[in-house]
Amino acid sequence: MDGGRNRIGDMRLRDRKAFITGASRGIGRAVALAYAKEGAVIALGARSMEPLERVAAEIDGAGGRAVPIAIDVGSSESIEKAHAEVTAKLGDIQILVNNAGIAKSVKVLDMDDEHWQSHLDINLTSVFKITRAFLPELVAQKWGRVINIASTAGKVGFRYTAAYCASKHGVIGFTRALALEMATLGVTVNAICPGFVNTDMASEAARNIAAKTGGSEEEARKWLAKLSPQNRLMEPEEVASVAVMLATDASRGINGQAINIDGGAVVY
Secondary structure, eight states: GGOOOOOOTTTTTTTTTEEEEEEEEEHHHHHHHHHHHHHOEEEEEEOOHHHHHHHHHHHHHOOOOOOEEEEEEHHHHHHHHHHHHHHHHSOOOOOOEEEEOOOOOOOOGGHHHHHHHHHHHIIIIIHHHHHHHHHHHHHHTTOEEEEEOGGGTSSSSOOTTTHHHHHHHHHHHHHHHHHHHHHHTTTEEEEEEOOSSSSHHHHHHHHHHHHSSSHHHHHHHHHTTTTSSTTOOHHHHHHHHHHHHHHHHHTTTTSEEEESSSOOOSSO
16 A cells, blocks of 8 residues: 555544445445545445445455444344444444435325335434434544435435435434534534435436436436536545545534535535
């Protein structure tokens, strides 16, 4: 790693422990790798163990430490079990990244209750439940970071994604309210709001657009890219770099914010 100048364990998150949900791919994986490079020990959370184990092996192979933790964020029982397992394997954490989520599109006129409820359960209610589980140890340590991966869809509306938009608006509201409650307790709470990111979720969106319009998936990806003034999809590592910054000591004055990473598409 560049002659040892960027060795795991030498950087800004040394001696910190983090739990990241949705850590097996995309943004979650990128955040995990970035945290490990900065010296953090990582608990990796997702439903499927096999991809988590691959990410853990990647981190371990670079000289870091990561442990995979099975969690279904839509299940209160699974959340409680995962919290106990993280604590048993790592002790109290200091950094929580709520990243797991789903995004499916459908017109409101065609939306059933299950579609609506699943987005609220996985994208919003899980953020509350997981944060509630880990928050007491952050407060007890008088140092903590809660970082919620929201979306620009938490600030503006997009057609055919009413459930997703509602859930991400809720994440930002929860972030802002909790940030005020934590303001004097050494814990900061912030949200990151990516636009379309070059992940499996964007690929799925492109496939859906292509299927509905009769165009190609490549054309759909170009259309998604044009939603940003920079005419490109964001990269997971760009989101990860902000997640690193928010997790450092230097970010202690950043609280209750919802930071966009979208090339300027949404400017508030």
